[in-house]
Structures are given as structure tokens and as C-alpha cells.
Amino acid sequence: MGILTLDQLRRRAEHNEGELSTLEEVALHQLGLEGVDQLHRWCPRLKILLLQGNLLADLGPIGRLRELEYLNVALNNLESLGDLGRCEALRKVDLTANFVTNLTSLASLQDLPNLEEVYLTGNPCTDYEGYREWLVCALPQITTLDGNRITKAERLRALQRMDAVSRAVHRDQKAAIENRRRQKENYEQEALMENFEKEKKTDDNDDDDDDDDKFWHENSVHSPEERVFMQREMDRRRQKAERKSSNKSEELFNPQRKPPRLFSRDGRPLNVNQARVEFDLKEDLELGAFVLEVHTYRYLDPSQLKADVEPWYVRVAVKGRVLQLVLLEEVRTSLCTAQRSQTTGHLVITMPKMEEPRFQITPAAHDANSDNNKDNNSADHEKSDSPKSRNFLEVDPTTKKSLSRSDLANITSSSSERSPRRRTQVNSGRALRSERRLQGNLYLRGGGSSGPPERPNSPDFVEDPEVPPLE
Incomplete structure (x- = not known):
């Protein structure tokens, strides 16, 4: 509800690619509009204007649309027609189901030479005595009234009774205007306050099913104010239904999950x-x-x-x-x-970390150490595989400077003097190994004997012929 905006107008002008200056036809029905103040400036070339199902109380600047041919303002809150004298190209006017009580205001249409059809069905003025005859005489250029064709005979009879019909129309119109004035006063004093209290009560109470039944089944006064209230009530209920549907969709697609437990009862963090x-x-x-x-x-x-x-x-x-x-x-x-x-x-x-690292290893040193370790490991492996590999005694570098050549030369001599027994053991071990090696070579080469030397029998050995020989 409210005044027509430029965005609404552009959305309804999609068939013209949103261009308003050249727009000739637009449908603005059922938008809850209460005014179209800037329409004649935004769309000066309109030919067809559909405004049915809104809340217009007056036509405003619509009368400035010179190229307008068809105007539909049915189901609005119009009580009088207003000035449409500038709409020279107007051919059809639809005022169905409004609240037109000032029938004489339609006399402003008699200067429109192209006007052919007028619709006033559902307005209070249609109950006036002589309503149709008065319009036939007041608008001689029209050919159709409320969908019924006007014949020449009907027009002649209306002209003959013009004086009596005019007095009856003015009398009924005056009475209708007075009733409308009292209706406004009663509505402002009683109905308006009651409706607002009902609306507030409905906003505070979510379970308003009983109020809905009462709202739709109670009798209402046929008036512009009641129509405005019903429109507001419908808008409020529609918004409420949209909020409920959006909440349900959010619950469906975004369910509320239980928040995770981040700490234990004693305050320890959890994974x-x-x-x-x-x-x-x-x-x-x-x-x-x-x-x-x-x-x-x-x-x-x-x-x-x-x-x-x-x-x-x-x-x-x-x-x-x-x-x-x-x-x-x-x-x-x-x-x-x-x-x-x-x-x-x-x-x-x-x-x-809070503590510094124990070993500061730079990337370059790490690479050098890794290369050295690889080289040392490969050298040690080769030495272990070679049969002539030797392991030398490493001298402590701190004491190397204090040792002379004489001291290093006396290491073997001093050790031989101190351990003559060990030297004898080494010599005997070497002789035993050489003897065993010689016997093995003779056995393998077959030199002078068929096998290894036999061990001599023990003194207690007794040869028994009954015992079979070992094979």
C-alpha cells in the first residue's frame, strides 16, 4: 500500500524493456495503490491504463494523459470522477464497484468527443431515480452504458423527461451525500477505534484462529474506510503467513544444531x-x-x-x-x-612453542651433516666388506700436542717389555693357525694322503670285532 514508485512501474513495463517514455500500455492492478502522482511525467504517452483493485480515492494527474484511450479504475474508492477533460482521446471508462455518489461530476466527460463506453455498475449512484436517463442526456456522445447499447428511442425518451429526471437525481444525490457524511462520522468514532484495537490484539496473539473466523463471518459496512481496513488486514495476514513459511523453510534447510562441547567439566579443552x-x-x-x-x-x-x-x-x-x-x-x-x-x-x-628448541639446526648445516653421515656410512661399509680393513686407534686431540715422536715410538716397545707372556701367546697362536692351514691344503689338494690324519686311539680303547664298523 502507498504511492506508486518508479521501481514498481519499471517492473510492470518489462514488455517495453523497462522504457517508460515510450510506454503505451501498463497494468498496475492489485498493488494497493493510494496515489499515482508522477505517472503523467514518467509515462506521458500512455494509451491503456489498468488500475483496478487498488485504493484510489481520486484520479489525481491521470486527467493530464492526453493520449489515453482506455481507463480502468474498477474496485477502487472513488466517490467522484474528477477532471478528465484533457483526455481528448479517451474512448472507454470503467468505474465498476466504486463509491461514486456525486453523479453530476460525470458531466465533465461531455467534452470528450471520442468517448463511447462508460461503466458504473456497483456504485451508489446507480440506485438514483432516473440515473440512466440522466446520463444518456448528459453524455450524448456515448453509445454504451453499463454494457447496454443506447438506442435512439431511449435517448429521445430521456430528453423528454430531462427536467423531472434531473430533479430526482439531485434529490437522491443530496440524500446519499448526507448519509455518507454520517457514515464517516460513525466510522471515525466507533468502527475505526474498534478495528485498530482488534488489529493490535491480533498482533499480540499468535493463536488467532478464532479471530480469523470472526473477521471473515461478521457483517461489514460497505464503505471506502472498511475496504482500506480489509486490505490492511489481508496484507498483515499475508505477511504473517510469509514469515511462518520462511521460518519453516529455515528450520527445514537450516536446522538448529546443538552447540558443540568445547570444554570438559573441569575446564580442560577438548578436541x-x-x-x-x-x-x-x-x-x-x-x-x-x-x-x-x-x-x-x-x-x-x-x-x-x-x-x-x-x-x-x-x-x-x-x-x-x-x-x-x-x-x-x-x-x-x-x-x-x-x-x-x-x-x-x-x-x-x-x-x-614457549620453550626454545634444544638443538638449533640450520638448513645448510643439516644438509652438510647429512652428506657427511652418508659418506661416513658408505666408507665404513666398504671397509667392513674389504678383507684388509684395519681399525686404527684415534688419539685424543687435546693430548696430541703434548706427545712427541719418541713417546709415540716407545708405545710398542714399552708394551712388549711389560707383557712378554702375551707376546709368547701370540706367537704360539700364529704357529697353530699355520699348521692347521697346511693340513687343510694337503687335504684339499690330495697330496700323499687320502684324507685328514687319524686321531690316535686312547689307552683304554678295546677293539670288539662283533661291533659293526661305522659307515
């Missing part, structure tokens, strides 16, 4: 993944920090992400859904950083 997103929580030993990578969507709006780092847990909200993870060590919240990958869209949060 929660309400967002159901994939993530990776790693510990970077080189940086001495925890690194959390949340696999968020690539095209997710950054405004839909919220991150909060506390000393013992980290929380990330993705479109209002929470991902909370407990940290094993305390972190420095003031040094934490959050970055978004431009390629994958993942959210990376770096959280430095």
Missing part, C-alpha cells in the same frame, strides 16, 4: 571437529613450533574463517562450525601467524 574438515597438525623441530594446516575450500570467502590461538589449544571456525585441537605444549600466542594458500586455499597456522 572437536564440528566443521568436518581435514587437517594436519605437525611439529616442526627446526622452528620449534606446531604447524596446523586446515584443508579449507579454495574459493571460500575469508570472512567465513575465524582463527583463535590460546596457550594450550587452537580453534578455527569455518562458516560458523568449530574445529578445536588440544596442543601438547604451551605456545606463544603473540607470535602465532595465520596464512592462506593462494593455490589450494588451505589455512596454515604456525604456533611457536
Whole structure:
């Protein structure tokens, strides 16, 4: 309800691509309009104007549309016609179901040479005595009144009774205007206040099924004020129904979920993944920090992400859904950083630990150490595989400077002098190994004997011929 706006007019002018200056036909019915003040400026070339089913109390600037040919203002609140003397091209006027009591106001149409049809069915003026005869005489150019063709005989009879019909029309019109004045006073004093109280009561009470039945079954006064009230009541009920339907749709498509439990009863944080997103929580030993990578969507709006780092847990909200993870060590919240990958869209949060790392390893040193370790391992492996590999004694570098050549040369001599027994054991062991090696070579080569030497029998050995030989 209200005054016609430019946006409403453009939406109704889609058939003309929204162009108003060249618009010739527009339908503005059932919009609850109470005024069309700027219509003659926005659409000066209108030929067909449909305004039925609104709340117009007067035609306003419609009379300035010089090219208008058809005007339909049925089911409005018009009590008089107004000035349509400038609508020179007007051919048809439809005033059905209005509240026209001032019948003599239609005399302004007698200057329109192209007017042919007039419809006044459902107006109070149709109950006047001699109503049709008066209009036939007042508008000699029309050919159809209320859908009925005007014949020449009817027009002649109307002209003969013009004086008596005119007095009867003026008398009934005066009485109707007086009744309308009293109706306005009664409505302002009683009906208006009662309707507003009913509307307020209905707004406060959600269960208004009884009020609905009463509203639709009670008798109402046929008046412009009652029509305005009914329109407002219908608008209010329609808005209420739309709110209910929207709430139901929101409950259907966006159900209210129970908020997740983020802390235990004793205040300890809990691990929660309400967002159901994939993530990776790693510990970077080189940086001495925890690194959390949340696999968020690539095209997710950054405004839909919220991150909060506390000393013992980290929380990330993705479109209002929470991902909370407990940290094993305390972190420095003031040094934490959050970055978004431009390629994958993942959210990376770096959280430095409270304690410094025990071993500061730079990337270059780490690579050098790893290469040295690989070389040492490969050299040790080769030495272990070679049969002539030797292990040398390493001298402590702190004492190497204090040792002279004579001291190093006396190591073997002093050791041999101190352990003659060990030297004898070493020599005997070497002789035993050489003897065994010689016997093995003779056995393998077959030199002078068919096998290894037999061990001599013990003194207690008794040869029994009954015992079979061992095979």
C-alpha cells in the first residue's frame, strides 16, 4: 500500500524493456495503490491504463494523459470522477464497484468527443431515480452504458423527461451525500477505534484462529474506510503467513544444531571437529613450533574463517562450525601467524612453542651433516666388506700436542717389555693357525694322503670285532 514508485512501474513495463517514455500500455492492478502522482511525467504517452483493485480515492494527474484511450479504475474508492477533460482521446471508462455518489461530476466527460463506453455498475449512484436517463442526456456522445447499447428511442425518451429526471437525481444525490457524511462520522468514532484495537490484539496473539473466523463471518459496512481496513488486514495476514513459511523453510534447510562441547567439566579443552574438515597438525623441530594446516575450500570467502590461538589449544571456525585441537605444549600466542594458500586455499597456522628448541639446526648445516653421515656410512661399509680393513686407534686431540715422536715410538716397545707372556701367546697362536692351514691344503689338494690324519686311539680303547664298523 502507498504511492506508486518508479521501481514498481519499471517492473510492470518489462514488455517495453523497462522504457517508460515510450510506454503505451501498463497494468498496475492489485498493488494497493493510494496515489499515482508522477505517472503523467514518467509515462506521458500512455494509451491503456489498468488500475483496478487498488485504493484510489481520486484520479489525481491521470486527467493530464492526453493520449489515453482506455481507463480502468474498477474496485477502487472513488466517490467522484474528477477532471478528465484533457483526455481528448479517451474512448472507454470503467468505474465498476466504486463509491461514486456525486453523479453530476460525470458531466465533465461531455467534452470528450471520442468517448463511447462508460461503466458504473456497483456504485451508489446507480440506485438514483432516473440515473440512466440522466446520463444518456448528459453524455450524448456515448453509445454504451453499463454494457447496454443506447438506442435512439431511449435517448429521445430521456430528453423528454430531462427536467423531472434531473430533479430526482439531485434529490437522491443530496440524500446519499448526507448519509455518507454520517457514515464517516460513525466510522471515525466507533468502527475505526474498534478495528485498530482488534488489529493490535491480533498482533499480540499468535493463536488467532478464532479471530480469523470472526473477521471473515461478521457483517461489514460497505464503505471506502472498511475496504482500506480489509486490505490492511489481508496484507498483515499475508505477511504473517510469509514469515511462518520462511521460518519453516529455515528450520527445514537450516536446522538448529546443538552447540558443540568445547570444554570438559573441569575446564580442560577438548578436541572437536564440528566443521568436518581435514587437517594436519605437525611439529616442526627446526622452528620449534606446531604447524596446523586446515584443508579449507579454495574459493571460500575469508570472512567465513575465524582463527583463535590460546596457550594450550587452537580453534578455527569455518562458516560458523568449530574445529578445536588440544596442543601438547604451551605456545606463544603473540607470535602465532595465520596464512592462506593462494593455490589450494588451505589455512596454515604456525604456533611457536614457549620453550626454545634444544638443538638449533640450520638448513645448510643439516644438509652438510647429512652428506657427511652418508659418506661416513658408505666408507665404513666398504671397509667392513674389504678383507684388509684395519681399525686404527684415534688419539685424543687435546693430548696430541703434548706427545712427541719418541713417546709415540716407545708405545710398542714399552708394551712388549711389560707383557712378554702375551707376546709368547701370540706367537704360539700364529704357529697353530699355520699348521692347521697346511693340513687343510694337503687335504684339499690330495697330496700323499687320502684324507685328514687319524686321531690316535686312547689307552683304554678295546677293539670288539662283533661291533659293526661305522659307515
